[in-house]
Amino acid sequence: MLFKELNLIEPILTALQTEGYTQPTPIQEQSIPTILKGQDLLGCAQTGTGKTAAFAIPMLQLLYKPHANVKGPRAIKALVLTPTRELAIQIEESFKAYGRNLPLKYLVIFGGVGQKAQTDALHRGVDILVATPGRLLDLMGQGFISLKDLEIFVLDEADRMLDMGFIHDVKKVIAKLPAIRQTLFFSATMPGEIQKLANTILKDPTKVEVTPVSSTAEKIQQAVYFVTKNDKRSLLNHILQDKSIETALVFTRTKHGADKVVKDLIKAGIKAEAIHGNKSQNARQRALTNFKARTTRILVATDIAARGIDVDELTHVINYELPNIPETYVHRIGRTGRAGLSGIAYSFCDAEEKEYLKDIEKLIGLSVPVAEDNPYAMSWQSLMAAAEKPKAKGNGGGNRGAQGGRQGHPKGKPQGQHQDREPNLSGAKRTPKSGSRRWSGKSKPKSSNA
Structure with a gap:
C-alpha cells in the first residue's frame, strides 16, 4: 500500500513526499483510516514502529479546515500527552514536517525551562499542543491553557507514564477534557492499571496491535x-x-552511573556525553543533537531520558x-x-x-x-x-x-x-x-x- 491510497489530502501527501515517505508502516496503514473516521483507537505499539506518524497524519487532516475564517486567538483543538521532553520535542517536529503545507499552529511545552516563551506562544494561539503532564497541569492551573474546545486527545506511551509515576497527573488532565472528543491511546505494554485506564476513557475503540514487545x-x-x-x-x-x-547508545540504570561512564570514556579518548534527568533541557538537547550529527560518538543514557530518542541508522x-x-x-x-x-x-x-x-x-x-x-x-x-x-x-x-x-x-x-x-x-x-x-x-x- 502507498500513502496516496489512504485518502489523504494533497498538502499532506506532498509533505510526505518531501520527507521521502511513500509506503506506510503496518501501524500507519491500520490506524490512519480508523482515525480519519473519527473513531477512538487503542494502539499497542512501541516507539520505532511509526506510531507518531500514525496519529499525527490523520489528526492534521481532521483539523485542517480549508475554508475556515479564524478570527481572534485560536483555541486548542488537539492535545498530545507524552511522558518525556525528548519525545515531546520529536512529536512536535513530526507535526511540523507532515503539516508543513497547512496553516495550523503547533506548540510543545515541558518543564525544566522557563515558561514565558511557552505562555507567549499560547497567547498567540495554538491548534495542536504537545505536552508533558507536569508543565501542562502547571500552566492550566495558572489559567494559560483551556481545553474546553478540544476535539482530539492522544495519550502516548501510557505504560511509561505509569512507570514514571505520572499516572495521577494524567488522570487530572483527563478530568479536564470535554466528554465529547476523539481519544487515541498508545502503549507498548498493557499492565492492569493501563488496561483499566484505557477502558475508562475510550469509547468503542478499534484495537491496533503491532509487533508485541517480546518479539x-x-x-x-x-x-x-x-x-x-x-x-x-x-x-x-x-x-x-x-x-x-561509529555511534552507540549506552544504557545505565542511574544518573550517577551515566556520568561515571562518560567520565571514563573521555579519559580513554572516546567522545561521549550523558543524557539524564539531572541535566538541563538545553544540555540534553545539545547532547542529542551532537549524537545525531555524529560529532559525539557515544551517548550514555538512563531509561527515562532515552524514551523517545529516535536516531537514524543507529x-x-x-x-x-x-x-x-x-x-x-x-x-x-x-x-x-x-x-x-x-x-x-x-x-x-x-x-x-x-x-x-x-x-x-x-x-x-x-x-x-x-x-x-x-x-x-x-x-x-x-x-x-x-x-x-x-x-x-x-x-x-x-x-x-x-x-x-x-x-x-x-x-x-x-x-x-x-x-x-x-x-x-x-x-x-x-x-x-x-x-x-x-x-x-x-x-x-x-x-x-x-
Missing part, C-alpha cells in the same frame, strides 16, 4: 558478556576500539547495566534495528544481574548468545561463584583469576566453552541449530531483519 528482540542481533562489575569499564573500552562502531546499543524490568531491555535495544536496518545489542552481565538476565530471556523467549572472544570473559560457573562469594574490598563482587578460567592462556582468552552455563534459563527456547549459547564475536553478526 521485537528477535529482529536484533544480541550478545551477552559475563563480566565482573570492576571489568565493565575496561570491557566497554575494549569493544569501542572497533572503529566500525547500529549499536550497549547495556552497560542490565535493567531490572525485562520490558525495559526490549525498549532499550529497540533503539536500533529500525526500518529493516541491521541492529546489534551487547549486554554486560555481572554476578548481581544474573536474575535480570533470566527474566529478560523468559520475556523474549530466546537465550541470548554469550560473547566469549574478549579479554574479560567469565564463565557462567565463575559468575555464580562470584555471586555467592562475599565481596572483598575493591573486587566488585567477583574474582576473575583462576575461577575465570583464564590463567596460562594467551591474550587472556577464556579456556572454557561455557558448557557450565546454566542450561535453558527460565524455560527460554534455545537459539537455532545446535542451541549453543556461544557467539564468538569474531565476525559481525547479521540481523535477521536485514
Whole structure:
C-alpha cells in the first residue's frame, strides 16, 4: 500500500513526499483510516514502529479546515500527552514536517525551562499542543491553557507514564477534557492499571496491535558478556576500539552511573556525553543533537531520558547495566534495528544481574548468545561463584583469576566453552541449530531483519 491510497489530502501527501515517505508502516496503514473516521483507537505499539506518524497524519487532516475564517486567538483543538521532553520535542517536529503545507499552529511545552516563551506562544494561539503532564497541569492551573474546545486527545506511551509515576497527573488532565472528543491511546505494554485506564476513557475503540514487545528482540542481533562489575569499564573500552562502531547508545540504570561512564570514556579518548534527568533541557538537547550529527560518538543514557530518542541508522546499543524490568531491555535495544536496518545489542552481565538476565530471556523467549572472544570473559560457573562469594574490598563482587578460567592462556582468552552455563534459563527456547549459547564475536553478526 502507498500513502496516496489512504485518502489523504494533497498538502499532506506532498509533505510526505518531501520527507521521502511513500509506503506506510503496518501501524500507519491500520490506524490512519480508523482515525480519519473519527473513531477512538487503542494502539499497542512501541516507539520505532511509526506510531507518531500514525496519529499525527490523520489528526492534521481532521483539523485542517480549508475554508475556515479564524478570527481572534485560536483555541486548542488537539492535545498530545507524552511522558518525556525528548519525545515531546520529536512529536512536535513530526507535526511540523507532515503539516508543513497547512496553516495550523503547533506548540510543545515541558518543564525544566522557563515558561514565558511557552505562555507567549499560547497567547498567540495554538491548534495542536504537545505536552508533558507536569508543565501542562502547571500552566492550566495558572489559567494559560483551556481545553474546553478540544476535539482530539492522544495519550502516548501510557505504560511509561505509569512507570514514571505520572499516572495521577494524567488522570487530572483527563478530568479536564470535554466528554465529547476523539481519544487515541498508545502503549507498548498493557499492565492492569493501563488496561483499566484505557477502558475508562475510550469509547468503542478499534484495537491496533503491532509487533508485541517480546518479539521485537528477535529482529536484533544480541550478545551477552559475563563480566565482573570492576571489568565493565575496561570491557566497554575494549569493544569501542572497533572503529566500525561509529555511534552507540549506552544504557545505565542511574544518573550517577551515566556520568561515571562518560567520565571514563573521555579519559580513554572516546567522545561521549550523558543524557539524564539531572541535566538541563538545553544540555540534553545539545547532547542529542551532537549524537545525531555524529560529532559525539557515544551517548550514555538512563531509561527515562532515552524514551523517545529516535536516531537514524543507529547500529549499536550497549547495556552497560542490565535493567531490572525485562520490558525495559526490549525498549532499550529497540533503539536500533529500525526500518529493516541491521541492529546489534551487547549486554554486560555481572554476578548481581544474573536474575535480570533470566527474566529478560523468559520475556523474549530466546537465550541470548554469550560473547566469549574478549579479554574479560567469565564463565557462567565463575559468575555464580562470584555471586555467592562475599565481596572483598575493591573486587566488585567477583574474582576473575583462576575461577575465570583464564590463567596460562594467551591474550587472556577464556579456556572454557561455557558448557557450565546454566542450561535453558527460565524455560527460554534455545537459539537455532545446535542451541549453543556461544557467539564468538569474531565476525559481525547479521540481523535477521536485514
